[in-house]
Amino acid sequence: MRIGVPKEIKNHEYRIGLTPAGVRELVGHGHSVMVQRDGGRAIGLTDDLYERAGAEIVETPEEIFERAEMIIKVKEPQPDECRMLREGQVLYTYLHLAPDPEQTRLLVESGCTAIAYETVTDDRGGLPLLAPMSEVAGRMSIQAGAHALERAQGGSGVLMGGVPGVRPAEVMILGGGVVGLNAARMAMGMGADVTIFDRSLPRLKYIDELYGDRLNTLYSTEEAIDQHLATVDLVIGAVLIPGASAPKLIRREQLAIMEPGSVLVDVAIDQGGCFETSRATTHQAPTYEVDGIIHYCVANMPGAVARTSTFALTNATLACAIQLANKGAARAMLEDVHLLRGLNVHRGQVTYEAVARDLGYDYVPAAEALSD
Template sequence: MTRVGVPSEIKTDEYRVALTPAGVRELVDAGHEVLVQAGAGLGSSLSDEAYTAQGARILPDAAAVFAEAEMIVKVKEPQPGEVAMLEPHHLLFTYLHLAADVELTHGLAASGATCIAYETVEDSRGRLPLLAPMSEVAGKLAAQAGAFILEKPFGGRGILIGGVPGVPAARVLVIGGGVVGMNAAFIAIGMEATVTVFDRNIDRLRELDIAFGGRADTVFASTLAIEEALPEADLVIGAVLVKGAKAPHVITRAQLGLMKPSAVLVDVSVDQGGCFETTHPTTHTHPTYDVDGITHYCVANMPGAVPITSTYALTNATLPYVLDLADHGAVAAVQRSPGLRAGVNVAHGQVTYEPVASVAGVPYVPVEEALGLTSTV
C-alpha cells in the first residue's frame, strides 16, 4: 500500500487539483490510501465529500498531507513552502519545468526527494503524453486570450480577430507547430482569422497542411521568414518547445520594432523560460504588460483558468502512471518503464535530466546511477 497525498495548489490563480474523485476511486480499489487536503478540489468544483465518497481521507492542511504521504501528486511545480516539506522518502509527481527555474532545481535536489516531471515523461513513440492534454488546453486558450487582448480596452490594437464583411480579419502568426501550435491555429481558424503556422520540421508542416485543409498557411520557421511576417501580424502566439530544456528566443526585443503598435504577443512557452526575449511570467489577475508598444500576455499557468476542463483532462492522462508508481514504487516503476525513466529530473540529491543539469550548472547524473537501476529496460 502506498499513501498518496494530494495537496491544494497554492500558485497564484491556480484552481486545478491533481486528482479527481474518479482517480481516488481507482487508487483505493488498487489497495492504496489517498490523502486529500481539505478544500483541494474546490477550485475545480470538487467537494471534500466527493472525495470521501470514493474512499479518500481529508486532512486539514498541506503539512499534514506531506507528513503522512509517501507520494505527492500535484499539478504545478512546488512553491518554496512546499519544497521545505519534502523529505528524502518522498516521491513527487507533478509539472516541474526546471529548465526555467534554477532555484527550484537546487531546492528539490537539497530535499533528497525523487521528483518526476509530467512534462518529460515519454510514451513508446517519444511523445509527451502528460504534457499533451495541458498543451491542448493552453493552445486553445492562447487563441481565445489573444482575441480578447486584441480589444482596445485590454491593450490591443482594437481589431476583431475574425473581421467583418468589408474589413479584413486579424493576421495571426503561430510559431511552433506542435500540440500547442496546432490547437491555437485551429481555434484562430475557427474564429476566421488569417493564420500562418511556422515550424522547422518539414514533415510536421506537411501534417499540419493536411490537418488544416488549406485553411492556414504553413511556413518554414527561418529567422528571416518570421521577421518578414512580423510587420503584418496583429497577434503572435509563441508555441515553441524543446523537450525538457529552456525555450529558444524566436522574437528579439529589436524585432518588436517591426510590429504594429499594440500588436499582441502570447507566449505559451513561458513555463520553459519563454520564446520571446521580452517574456516574463504573469498571472491571470495581471496577465499583460507592455514592452516598446507591444502588448505581452505571458500567463505561466494558462490551463488554470479553466480548471474543470483541465483537472479532468490531466487526471485522465496521469492516472495510469500514478497507479504504476503507487503499485510498484518509484524504483521498480521507473525500472519497468522507459517513459517514466525519462520523467525523473531529480533523485537522491542529484539532477538526472541532462538539459536541466546544464542550465542549473550542476553535474548530470544518469537516472540509472542515481536510483541504482540497471541500464536496460
C-alpha cells in the same frame, strides 16, 4: 502506498492533482489517499465527493507532506512546499526546472524523487502527460490573444474574424506541435488568417495535408519571422524543447517591426519563454506592455479553465500514478523507460540532461541514479 494531494497555492490556480475518480482507482488498488480540505471546491469537486471515493480529508498541507509517501500535484512546488519535501518522498507533478534554478536547488537539497509530467514519453515519441495541458493552453492562447487585442485591453482593436469588407486578424504561430496545432484550430474557427512556422518539414507537410489552404505553413527562419512581424496582429509562442529552456525566437529589437497594439502570447513561459521580453505573469495581472506591444505570459494558463484541465490531467497522469504506487517509484521507472524519462531529480542528483546542462549541474543518468 500513502498518497497525498495538497491544495495548489500558486496564484489563481484552481486545479487539483486528482479527481475523485482518480482517488477511487488508487484506493481500489489498495492505496490510501489524503486530500487537503477544500482542495477541489473551487471547481465543484467537494470534500464529500472525495470521501465517497475513499479519500481521507486532511486539514493542512503540512500534514499531507509529513505523512505521504507520494505527493501528487499539478504545478511545480512553491518554495514553502519544497522545504516540506524529504528524502525518499516521491513528488509527481509538472516541474519545468530548466528556467527555475531556485526550485531545482530546493528539490536537490530535499533529497526527494521528483518526477516531471512534462518529460514522461510514449512509444510514439510524444509527451502524453503534457499533451492535455498543451491542448488546453493552445486553445486558450487564441481566446486570451483575442481579448488582449481589444482596444480597452491596450490592443490594436482588431477583431479576430473581421467582418465583411474588413480584413481578419493575422495570426502567427511559432511551433507546429500540440500547442500550435490547437491554437491554429481555434484561430481558424474564429475566422483569422493563420500561418504556422516550424523547422520540421515532415510536420509542416502533415499540417498542410490536414488543413490544406485553410492555413499557411512556413519554414521558420529569422528572415521569414521578420517579414511576417510587420503585418501580424497576434503571435503565439508555442515552441517546446522537452525539459530544456525555450529558445528566444523574437528579440526586443524586433518588436519595432510590429504595429503598436499587436499581441504576443507566450505559451512557452513555463520553460522560460520564447520571446526575449517575456516574463511570467498571473491570471490576476495577465498582460504588460513593452515598446507598444502587449505581452500575455501567464505561467499556468490552463488554471483558468480549471475544471476541464483537472479532468484532462487526471485522465493522462493516473495510469503512471498507479504504476508508481503499485510497484514503488524505483521499480516502476526501471521497468518503464518512458516513465524513467520523467525522473528529473533523485536523492540530490539531477537526472535529466537538459536541466543539468541549462543550470550547470552534474548530470547523472536516471537509471544509474535509481540503481545506486
